[in-house]
Amino acid sequence: MPGIEKLGATLTQTSILDILALLDMMDKMTAVKESPTKLLVVGAGVIGLSVAWHCRDFFDEITLIDSDPDQAASLVAGGMLAPVTEAHFGEETLIAFNLSAAKLYPSFVQQLEASSNCCVGLQTTGTMCLGKNTSDLAQLTQLAKFQEKLGLNIKPLSASKAKEMEPLLSSRLAGGYLAMEDFIVEPIELCNALNIALLNNGVASIREEIVEISLEEPNLISAITSSNTVITGTHLCLASGSQIGRINFSFSSNRPLSGGKVANPQPAPENFPLPIRPVRGQIIRLRPQRFDSNSVNGLFTNHTVRAYVDGKHVYILSRHNGEVVVGATSEEQGYHKANTVEGIYELLKCAQDIIPSIRELEIVRLESGLRPASPDNFPIVGPLYSTNICIATGHYRNGILQAPITGSLVAKYFATGQIPLEIKPFSPERFQESAL
Ligand SMILES: Cc1cc2nc3c(=O)[nH]c(=O)nc-3n(C[C@H](O)[C@H](O)[C@H](O)COP(=O)(O)OP(=O)(O)OC[C@H]3O[C@@H](n4cnc5c(N)ncnc54)[C@H](O)[C@@H]3O)c2cc1C
Structure with missing residues (x-):
């Protein structure tokens, strides 16, 4: 029988109702446990x-x-x-x-x-959401207003402040938002x-x-x-x-x-x-040139970087093993999982507009997966x-x-x-x- 502390960790908030539900659950589990x-x-x-x-x-x-x-x-x-x-x-x-x-x-x-x-x-440093140009930023701002209305923690981020926080960013971005609690x-x-x-x-x-x-x-x-x-x-x-x-x-x-x-x-x-329908997502795994897996000095970026680039969405993620992940497409192509020239080309083009030095990285491999989506x-x-x-x-x-x-x-x-x-x-x- 699990300990109360263990079960308690699965609850979002400890309230009297939660505790009562927990006790009820422990009670009923005894019945479940009567036979193997x-x-x-x-x-x-x-x-x-x-x-x-x-x-x-x-x-x-x-x-x-x-x-x-x-x-x-x-x-x-x-x-x-x-x-x-x-x-x-x-x-x-x-x-x-x-x-x-x-x-x-x-x-x-x-x-x-x-x-x-x-x-x-x-990684708990938060997520930047950036717009390449003013119309990308306008799209982000519309969404940010909705998110703020729901009480979500999102703060405006000027292009210069973003670059100060992430020096590899292009100096030609329009600005964006910072979501500190997106990990x-x-x-x-x-x-x-x-x-x-x-x-x-x-x-x-x-x-x-x-x-x-x-x-x-x-x-x-x-x-x-x-x-x-x-x-x-x-x-x-x-x-x-x-x-x-x-x-x-x-x-x-x-x-x-x-x-x-x-x-x-x-x-x-x-x-x-x-x-359920499959929604294909293609990604690219990259790494710095002369990559030495034994001597990783730090992450490529300190934050998760998401961006709208001419209306298209891209993200750039840094892994602790030195890899950089660029993703992801969203395509309804049945169960066909192959990577495509169009998908990979668009991702790289968008990522390079946000972080120009992406072009210096080596390609580790291309991958794709099928997201399970309901109607x-x-x-x-x-x-x-x-x-x-x-x-x-x-x-x-x-x-x-x-x-x-x-x-x-x-x-x-x-x-x-x-x-x-x-x-x-x-x-x-x-x-x-x-x-x-
Ligand atoms: C490119 C991409 C980026 C994503 N990014 C994010 C992200 O940043 N954050 C996030 O929260 N989510 C993200 N997702 C979504 C997330 O990956 C999926 O929602 C999640 O992985 C679904 O998990 P699952 O276990 O249901 O399915 P899967 O991970 O697909 O696992 C299903 C398993 O079932 C097995 N299986 C299937 N049929 C049978 C069978 N008949 N018999 C036995 N085994 C079977 C398969 O072999 C497979 O191993 C992303 C998805 C993709 C593709």
Whole structure:
């Protein structure tokens, strides 16, 4: 049974209500623990890893299943924890979720680094958002007004002040804004730390592709692999990112499914489970010439630099290993993951307008990943019809930021059987109404 301190660290604020909810959760967990429990997590990207991490104390056994973890979008991500600079018009619900997600990060990182003995590269110097010309700045200013109205911490930044803070910036920029509370982590290090911490906590990993999930009984879920092996568990979290739509379900149409046996499992409705689309993001990894990995003197830039360049968006991120990441495109090209001349050319052109000396860096490699996006661009997190099957996908451009909060809320659902308030707007069932 987890200690109160451990659970407490997953809550954003300690209030009487939180404590009462926590005690309730501990109570209900005793019931869950009466018979052996086994959680299957399909997908070992940042979301699946974080779910497994947050569930580690609640289950007798956890198995992570991934067909090819090297293909995860999580390994290509910029790693910006950006509730402010990612705050867009009409996304107030998502912004509130992102702000809560950001609050969890420092304690999440602290626990994870202690458990894995790995550094995940959290940088807390803040994010600059710059405009190349006056019309780019006008676009930024319009957004900044909206962000200020929501009470977000964003400050105007003159071009000269920005250059004073980041000497490599072009001297021809129009100015911008500073978001002091938008941080960054290094996603490859983060996933590595999660994998090590999970291994240290006895979580098993299997390399298999899941093609079908079948709910046999409320506490018996089968995950069937492409080689026809059946892996069973009492609970399952489906965190397979942009590929989620490729998994078939054999699922009873009788509701409610929880409590009592499920009679005659039937194929799911046609649009089941979720309308996730892949949104391709291309990035470029660069490093200074004559790069010596043993003697990294400092970061290329001290802040995360985001910019609008003739209406196009680019960011430049510095990694502790000396690498510089330029990203990212946003393209709807199905499951086609290749890097393209157009994508890479535009990114480099924009990055060079912001930091001219980018052109002196060496190219390490080009990469791309598929962001899992839902029709309303909100994540999809929650149980399917109150069963022990929980969905966690659709994190689109904020999956790194939202990983700890998603993991902690999925764990809360499994532990209590109650859907946490924070994920009610993100229920998978919001897309299922026509099928019910
Ligand atoms: C270029 C780029 C930049 C980004 N920048 C940021 C950023 O700065 N900040 C931020 O917060 N977010 C960012 N994101 C978004 C973020 O990366 C994603 O939202 C997040 O990685 C999604 O994580 P996931 O675990 O759901 O999916 P993934 O990381 O894609 O992992 C899914 C895993 O499931 C496995 N899988 C799929 N199907 C099956 C199956 N049938 N059986 C077994 N395994 C399966 C896959 O092999 C994969 O390993 C960026 C994304 C991209 C592409």
